[in-house]
Amino acid sequence: MLRRFVSANCTRRTTLTLQDSIRKDLLVLWLSIAAVAMVLVALLILLVQQSAGPQLARARGQASVSCEALRAGAARLHMGAPGDSSVSPSSQKLPGAQAILDLVLRDRPGMEGGFWQTDAGVVAYAFPTYDGTGIKRDPPSAELERIVATAQRALQTNGLVTDIRPGLREAVVFSACPIDSPPHVLAAWTLTRVTLISADVVNPLILTLSLLLCMVVLSGVCLGRMLARWRQQSAQLQAQLAQAERLAALGRMSAGLAHEIRNPLGTMRMKVENAMAAGADVREARIAGAMESVLSQTQRLESLVSSLLALTQPLRVDRQSVDLVAFLDEQIQVHAIAAQRAGVRLARSVDSDLTEAASSSAWFDPTQLARAFDNLLLNALAHTREGGSIELGARRASPGRLLLWVADDGAGVPVELRDTLFEPFATGRSGGSGLGLALVREIVQAHGGRVTLAETAQGARIEMEFPWPTS
Incomplete structure (x- = not known):
């Protein structure tokens, strides 16, 4: 302790x-x-x-305003005369185009733009805020395809078109709008690079x-x-x-075992002492009674030792195909005489689908399971009053599962024993060893199943559930 x-x-x-x-x-x-x-x-x-959202929105708005300014300037102002040396060769066809581009884009840092003609391509280009050396007069070749596509869309829709080419560190905002300048078919365009993540x-x-x-x-x-x-x-x-x-x-276990051994030993000692202390006239009868008591208690100790050995040694299960109905009837016949003496009726309850010849064959060790039923029936007979009944039953619990049970209408299991009912030496019966239900649990678990105390309105119902191969 x-x-x-x-x-x-x-x-x-x-x-x-x-x-x-x-x-x-x-x-x-x-x-x-x-x-x-x-x-x-x-x-x-x-x-x-x-976040790039506000920057892109601002750049898109500036591009739209600049494009509209280019369109207004090209429509209202007279472009420079031919041969003006202040314009590039590409803008000779559109006098004044370079001046308009420089005027509109000089207040737009990072913005470049120009004019695009259907039959001639980019006819004017300017980048007044270019921060490199010299003056940049050549449109960006890498963006030329997108510039042309945006300008074509503006001419087709006859309205302002803006487009954004996204990027990880930089996005490019394109805008284009048509210009009413007969006989030319022109579009003004702008391009702005927006740095999304700065250095x-x-x-x-x-x-x-x-x-x-x-x-x-x-x-x-x-x-x-x-x-x-x-x-x-x-x-x-x-x-x-x-x-x-x-x-x-x-x-x-030691405490239970000591208790179970001490009781028979005490009984034998008391009987022998009484026989030895008896007078000569009754000594012979006392000795005969003591010998019978010693023999009875010795058998009890042998049963206890056998149960302990069964619990401590590994169970060897030899599964066989067994006729379930015949097996249950055999268990009833084995205990029929004891039940008759106790005035208890034994009955069998098997689902109809298990009584057919093709479905009544179960797969378990008949010898070991017979030992389990012996302990369950002996326990039920000990707790069932005269006139009561005990039922052995079988049914399919679920696909691939077999449920067997022993139920009685006796006094039932005390509340204090329910949690330890299948533990060794747990018993509420005078003279019981408390090893029977523990042996039942070992036999069921050796078959891969489980044993439980089911809830019932009266008496006790011990259920054993086993795997049942479907093929």
């Missing part, structure tokens, strides 16, 4: 220590996750502030992402180490708990 108490206290202290360790590890993990979350929030705020944002962003990645990696490593330590501590705790459970089970 003292050992079990010490072992339980040690297990309790170990459990508390493990809980404290887990609590600290979880706190560290939570703080790490909180730090990562804060970094993510800061990154999201930065990205929202640098002063890229470096902090890369640094932030690097820090975030490092934190995630470190958090993963710490979590892995914590999980490994938890698994090790959990394995140690499970081993200690298993040891404590084994000691507790051994203690319960």
Whole structure:
């Protein structure tokens, strides 16, 4: 008893220590996750502030206004005279085009534009705010295809057309609008490059992402180490708990075994002492009674030892094809005389689909299962009053499952025994060893099944469920 108490206290202290360790590890993990979350929030705020949406909307509006200004200027102003040396050769066909482009685009930083003619292509181009060396007079060849497509769409729809070519670090905003200048078919176009992520944002962003990645990696490593330590501590705790459970089970079994052995020994000692102390006239009769008692208690001890051996030795199940109905009838016949003496009726209840010849064959070890039914029927006979009844039954529990049961209408199982009914030495019957139902459980589990105490309005009902191969 003292050992079990010490072992339980040690297990309790170990459990508390493990809980404290887990609590600290979880706190560290939570703080790490909180730090990562804060970094993510800061990154999201930065990205929202640098969102491309407002920039693109502003650039699109400026492109539209500039394109409309180019269209108005080309329609109202007289373009320079032929041979004017201030215009490029490509604009000689449209006098004044270069002046209009420079005038409109000089207040639009980063915006370039020109005029496009159906039969001649780009006939005028300007980029007044070009920050390179010299003056840029050649339209961007990489964007020429998109410029032409936008201008054609503007002429086809006879209205302003804007288009955006998205990119990771830079987006390009195109706009085009038709110009009413007979006999030419012209379209004015503009092009603006919008920097989505500037250089002063890229470096902090890369640094932030690097820090975030490092934190995630470190958090993963710490979590892995914590999980490994938890698994090790959990394995140690499970081993200690298993040891404590084994000691507790051994203690319960030892106490039950001592009780079951002490009672027969006490009975034999009392009978022998009475016989030896009797007078000469009754000594012979007392000795004969004592011998009968010794023989009876010896048989009880032999039964106890046999049951213990059956529980401690592994059960070897030899499954066979068994006629289920005939098997149940045989169990009834074995206990028919004892039931008749007790005034108890034995009955069989089998579902109709199991009584057919093709469906009545079950697959189990008949010898071992007969032992289980012996214990169940003896237990039911001991708890059923005269005039009562005991039922042996069988039915299909579900596809591939067979349910067998023994039910009686006796006093039932006391509430305090229901949780430990199938444990060794758990009995509410005077003279019972408490090993019968434990042996039943071992036999059923050896077949891959389970045994339970079912809920009933009266008496007790022990159900055994087995796997039943469908083929």
